Amino acid sequence: MTRHRAQVxxxxxxxxxxxxxxxxxxxxxDAILLERRSAEYVLGRIRAGVLEQGTVAxxxxxxxxxxxxxxxxxxxxxxxxxxxxRHRIALKALVGKNVTVYGQTEMTRDLMDARAQSGxxxxxxxxxxxxxxxxxxxxxxxxxxxGVAHExxxxxxxxxxxxxxxxxxxxxxxxxxxxxxxxxxxxLGVLADVPPPWDELIYANSERGFALASMRSxxxxxxxxxxxxxxxxxxWSDARFWDEFRRRMCEEVADRVTTAPxxxxxxxxxxxxxxxxxxxxxxxxxxxxxxxxxPTGAKGLNLAVSxxxxxxxxxxxxxxxxxxxxLDEYSARCLRRIxxxxxxxxxxxxxxxxxxxxxxxxxxxxxxxxxLFESEAAQKSMAExxxxxxxxxx
Ligand code: FAD
Ligand code: DHB
Numbered sequence: 286m287t288r289h290r291a292q293v294x295x296x297x298x299x300x301x302x303x304x305x306x307x308x309x310x311x312x313x314x315d316a317i318l319l320e321r322r323s324a325e326y327v328l329g330r331i332r333a334g335v336l337e338q339g340t341v342a343x344x345x346x347x348x349x350x351x352x353x354x355x356x357x358x359x360x361x362x363x364x365x366x367x368x369x370x371r372h373r374i375a376l377k378a379l380v381g382k383n384v385t386v387y388g389q390t391e392m393t394r395d396l397m398d399a400r401a402q403s404g405x406x407x408x409x410x411x412x413x414x415x416x417x418x419x420x421x422x423x424x425x426x427x428x429x430x431x432g433v434a435h436e437x438x439x440x441x442x443x444x445x446x447x448x449x450x451x452x453x454x455x456x457x458x459x460x461x462x463x464x465x466x467x468x469x470x471x472x473l474g475v476l477a478d479v480p481p482p483w484d485e486l487i488y489a490n491s492e493r494g495f496a497l498a499s500m501r502s503x504x505x506x507x508x509x510x511x512x513x514x515x516x517x518x519x520x521w522s523d524a525r526f527w528d529e530f531r532r533r534m535c536e537e538v539a540d541r542v543t544t545a546p547x548x549x550x551x552x553x554x555x556x557x558x559x560x561x562x563x564x565x566x567x568x569x570x571x572x573x574x575x576x577x578x579x580p581t582g583a584k585g586l587n588l589a590v591s592x593x594x595x596x597x598x599x600x601x602x603x604x605x606x607x608x609x610x611x612l613d614e615y616s617a618r619c620l621r622r623i624x625x626x627x628x629x630x631x632x633x634x635x636x637x638x639x640x641x642x643x644x645x646x647x648x649x650x651x652x653x654x655x656x657l658f659e660s661e662a663a664q665k666s667m668a669e670x671x672x673x674x675x676x677x678x679x
Contacts, residue, residue: 287435288435288438290437292440292604293314293440294443295316295442295443296319296450297318297319297320297447297574298327301571301573302318302572303318304344304349305443305593305597306396306407308594309601310403315405317405317437318407319428328394333580333583334386335385335386335486335587336385337384337672338383338672338673339591340586340591343590343676347396348399349395352395357386363486363488364487372658379661379664380665382672382673408435410430411429415455416455419566420566424441425439443569444568448577453575455568457565461561462560464559466631469514470514472511472512473510473526474549474553475507475530475549476547477544477545478545479544480506480543481503487538489535490654492639494511495509495510495533496509496511498530498534510530514554518551523547555579555581556577560576562616564616571593573589588623592619598679599612611679622674625674
């Protein structure tokens with residue numbers, strides 16, 4: 286058995302775990318990070334793309350925003366496609382803020398580079414990770430790497446291991462309240478090297494279902510279409526995807542879409558999910574380990590960043606001022622943002638997708654979208670939520 290000691294054991298090397306490690310490192314708090322997969326595998330997962338201004342500010346503070354500032358695409362508005370027309374929600378003009386399009390993969394790469402430079406310990410391909418004694422004062426984490434058993438003794442465990450991780454299920458079921466909604470569809474996403482023929486993101490509500498036109502750079506697009514939960518990726522050739530995407534976009538956009546072989550193609554189910562509280566003893570949940578939003582509101586990654594920002598502040602205050610109070614407040618502080626993001630993501634999902642067999646819901650959707658396009662107050666409300674809540678560091 287190889288024994289380690291750290292102030293914090295971080296389980297999960299996605300954006301939440303990596304960013305927490307970086308923020309703690311800058312506060313002089315040592316953390317060992319454990320990841321089940323290889324670094325290459327983590328970088329190969331194509332996920333979110335939209336960063337709120339508050340998220341960019343946290344990344345700046347963490348010292349990992351150099352490339353983001355150079356390569357991130359700042360967007361002052363987003364568009365909603367409906368009945369063949371595009372309606373712009375002027376984020377900057379309405380609420381004075383913008384969003385930055387920068388892939389989760391790029392953010393993850395920047396964080397991995399920073400971690401490598403910091404000389405802190407990261408252990409990839411950790412198998413059979415288990416947490417122990419989290420209600421005592423010295424929790425432990427056990428795992429194996431290439432057959433060798435390891436143990437970390439620590440003060441705190443950060444459960445940043447995503448929706449399918451081990452941390453949340455290790456909490457007794459009667460200590461967590463679970464709130465969940467599963468949607469009857471998924472998103473099929475494609476990444477391809479063609480210049481985007483749109484300047485801003487287009488969220489399209491069409492008779493054939495939802496579609497999203499996004500981008501990663503001036504030469505790379507990221508596009509999605511709503512699909513059935515039983516669909517198989519093998520049944521979606523590139524040609525079928527682009528044909529369906531074009532049909533769901535308004536004509537002037539569809540006509541300008543050029544295609545290229547997909548670099549990545551995947552299906553993700555849509556779900557709303559929250560557990561309360563985000564703490565059990567000395568185990569703290571952050572990011573997708575604690576909550577999931579359907580991707581329509583572009584909130585998942587941003588919420589993971591705000592959780593770990595609050596967690597790093599609470600741990601900093603514990604070590605610096607011997608104050609437990611911020612740790613006690615952690616869950617409630619996160620949950621205020623989480624529920625606002627859940628509400629907005631649920632609202633966006635409901636307004637933009639087809640819910641088969643519900644004619645009443647369709648009329649409500651049409652009426653709500655017409656109201657949105659007519660009402661500056663409604664647009665302002667959407668813009669406020671899309672750009673995210675202001676960030677108030679402690
Ligand atoms: P994750 O990124 O899931 O990272 C958790 C890490 O923990 C993973 O690397 C995992 O390998 C590791 N892990 C799991 N179990 C263990 C274990 N037992 N031991 C050690 N490590 C473990 N959000 C958007 O805003 N827009 C999108 O388009 C979008 N698309 C998505 C598509 C998919 C398929 C998924 C799953 C999510 C998507 N999201 C999207 C959400 C967004 O990507 C997440 O909110 C974000 O990745 C959360 O970061 P995280 O670090 O909390 O979790
Ligand atoms: C992207 C993903 C989203 O969920 C979203 O709402 C906007 C953009 C993207 O992958 O680019």
